[in-house]
Structure formats: C-alpha cells, structure tokens
Amino acid sequence: MSETHITDFDREAGFGDYFALLKPRVMSLVIFTALVGLIVAPVPVHPVVALCSILFIAIGAGASGALNMWWDADIDAVMKRTAKRPVPSGRVAADEALAIGVALSGLAVVMLALAANLLAAGLLAFTIFFYAVIYSMLLKRSTPQNIVIGGAAGAFPPMIGWAVATGGVSVESALMFALIFMWTPPHFWALALFMKSDYDVAKVPMLTVTHGRRVTRNHVFGYTLSLAPVALGIGFTSIGGPVYLATSAVLNALFLKGAWTVWRRDEPAAEADGYAAERKLFRLSLSYLFLHFGALLVDATLKSFGVELW
Incomplete structure (x- = not known):
C-alpha cells in the first residue's frame, strides 16, 4: 500500500496561515512604534480611542502585508527566506490574499477616520498605498534604491499615532519618521550582505546584486553615520529625556562600531567566518x-508620574 504525502498545496488554509499572511512580525513593530507616537504626544487620548486606533493601524499594516504577499508571490517562491509564506507555498490562493488585503485596507482606513480623525486615516491610507504600490509594485523590482525610498512606508506609524492624538504633525513626529526611515537601509542591506544569493535567484535589484558587496558596505556605513545625529536629535526635543538620550548614545556607538567593522571587511574574510559581523x-x-522607541516610552511614563527628568 502506497503512502500518502500531504503537502502545503494539499491542505486547506487554517487560521495560522491567514495570520501569517498579515506579516505579524512587521505588524508588531508597526503597532509598537504607532503606540509610542500616540503616547508621547502632548495631547492625552481616551483609552478606548487609543485602543481602537492602534487596532485599526494594526489591521492596516496587516492589509499591506497581504497585498505585498499577493504581488510578490512569484519571487517569494524562489527565495529560501520566503518560500514557506502562505501564498507561494500554496496554502492561501493569490486572489484570496488580494481580496483580504483590499478589504482590510478599506476597513482600517474608514474605522480609523471614525475612531480618531481624517488626518490619521489619510496617513494610514497613504502608508498602505505606498507599501503596496510605490514600493512593492514599482520600486522593489526596478531600482537598487528600493529599500531607501520604500523605507518611508515603515516610517509612518509613529507619525500616524501622533496624528491620532494631536490631529496634526510636528517636528517630533517628523523626527520619529526620520529615525525609522534612516534606519531601514542599513538594516536591510546588512541582511542583503549575507542573503545575496536569494536576491540573485529572484532577480531583485538589491544593492548587493546591482553594485556588489563592496559598494553595499560603503552604503551601510554611510547611512549609519547619517542615522546617528537623527536618533540623538530626538533626545533634545519635547519627547526626549535622559533615558532616551543615554540609550541612543549607547546604541548608536554600538551600531557605528558594527557598521565600521562591516565596512572594513573584505569578501574572503566575510566568507571565512560565514558573514558573522554582518549577521x-x-x-x-x-x-x-x-x-529607541522603548526609551521614549520610558521617558513619557516618567513624565506622566511627575518625575522631573532634567
């Protein structure tokens, strides 16, 4: 009697598959940074409004993830890091992922407008559009600057949280945006340095593919140098404090040291230790x-209890 092997293509999708479709790891970062943006804002928000707003921002982030997986199913299927995602593995149909993404996008934007305000909802709508269309459809497969420009999509959540509380934007929310925006390229290029073969196979024009690892190392170090003053600058605004400033100083010293080490290495050395420094x-x-965002939260909490920080 022959054995029957059940593959991902043979079984029906379960709750875990649909949840994975929403990119929960990315969603968790969106939720956290949006929550911090809301809490550190100078205007108090009713707990119910805050809870509902964060929920709808999370749904919007999940919608972006579903739309991205729908569009990128072909390249996800040939990359080891992404081959087991719900759509390329066949557990969730591509048209189903599209329908879920569109439906959740509409729900998130409309409900955030009702729960908070139109500016917050507009920023969320633009974030979803930017990630799904500008980044996924237009930039990712066409330019090595995909991560640089596309990083804006991940940088909006704290600005949305701030808008929920204040109904506007400010220097503080712009700097929180800039922190994530400037962090994104060295974060992803560090990954690309030891995952280059994945992008080669998928024909994604990551900087390591189009210009090589040497140029990528230069860019990692250059962006890390530019990131440090942005991160430290937040400490001197109304949302900063000694906890944030101390945390940022230590983290940026470590990040600069790591980027310097990566910049100095040549390929034989990196290959010899399995890209240990890059990892x-x-x-x-x-x-x-x-x-960084955790430190902002700590300073805001101390201020709410009347602790004199400076």
Whole structure:
C-alpha cells in the first residue's frame, strides 16, 4: 500500500496561515512604534480611542502585508527566506490574499477616520498605498534604491499615532519618521550582505546584486553615520529625556562600531567566518529601533508620574 504525502498545496488554509499572511512580525513593530507616537504626544487620548486606533493601524499594516504577499508571490517562491509564506507555498490562493488585503485596507482606513480623525486615516491610507504600490509594485523590482525610498512606508506609524492624538504633525513626529526611515537601509542591506544569493535567484535589484558587496558596505556605513545625529536629535526635543538620550548614545556607538567593522571587511574574510559581523549587525539593528522607541516610552511614563527628568 502506497503512502500518502500531504503537502502545503494539499491542505486547506487554517487560521495560522491567514495570520501569517498579515506579516505579524512587521505588524508588531508597526503597532509598537504607532503606540509610542500616540503616547508621547502632548495631547492625552481616551483609552478606548487609543485602543481602537492602534487596532485599526494594526489591521492596516496587516492589509499591506497581504497585498505585498499577493504581488510578490512569484519571487517569494524562489527565495529560501520566503518560500514557506502562505501564498507561494500554496496554502492561501493569490486572489484570496488580494481580496483580504483590499478589504482590510478599506476597513482600517474608514474605522480609523471614525475612531480618531481624517488626518490619521489619510496617513494610514497613504502608508498602505505606498507599501503596496510605490514600493512593492514599482520600486522593489526596478531600482537598487528600493529599500531607501520604500523605507518611508515603515516610517509612518509613529507619525500616524501622533496624528491620532494631536490631529496634526510636528517636528517630533517628523523626527520619529526620520529615525525609522534612516534606519531601514542599513538594516536591510546588512541582511542583503549575507542573503545575496536569494536576491540573485529572484532577480531583485538589491544593492548587493546591482553594485556588489563592496559598494553595499560603503552604503551601510554611510547611512549609519547619517542615522546617528537623527536618533540623538530626538533626545533634545519635547519627547526626549535622559533615558532616551543615554540609550541612543549607547546604541548608536554600538551600531557605528558594527557598521565600521562591516565596512572594513573584505569578501574572503566575510566568507571565512560565514558573514558573522554582518549577521551581528543585522541582529543589532533589530533591537536598535525597539530600544529607541522603548526609551521614549520610558521617558513619557516618567513624565506622566511627575518625575522631573532634567
């Protein structure tokens, strides 16, 4: 009697597959940075309004992820890092992912407008459009600057959170946007340095593919140098404080040191140790953003309890 092998293409999608379609890891970062943007704003927000707003921002982020997976299913299928995603693995049909993405986009924008204000909803709508259309459809497959320009999509959430609270934008929300925007290229290029073969196979014009690893190393170090003053500058605004400033100083010193190490290395050295320095820099970049926004949250919490920070 022959054995029956059940593959991803043979079984029906479950809740976990649909949840994975929304890119929960990316969604978690969106939720956190949007929440911090809302909390550090100078205008208090009713807890119910805040909870609903963060929920709809999260749904909007999930919608972007679903639309991205629908569009990128062909290249996801040939990249080891993404081949097991719901659409390329066949667990969720492409047209189903599209329908879910469009439906959730409309729901998130309309409900955020009702729960908060039109500016916040407009920023969320533009973020979804930017990620799904400008980045995924137009930039990702056409230019090595895809990550640089496309980084704006991931940088909007704290600005949206700020808009929920204040109904406007400010220097502070613009700097939170700039922090994420400037962090994105060295974060993804550090990954691309040791995942170059994936982008080669998928024919995605990542900088490592179009210009090589040497140029990519130069860019990683250059963007890290530009990132540091932006990050530290936030500490001298109304949302900054000693906790943030100390955290940022340490993190940027470590990030600069890691980028310097990556910049100095040649390919034989990197290949010899399996791109250890590049992997270390990528791991550091993951905690870099979380700890910056976490420090802003700590300073805001201390201020709310009347603790004199300066």
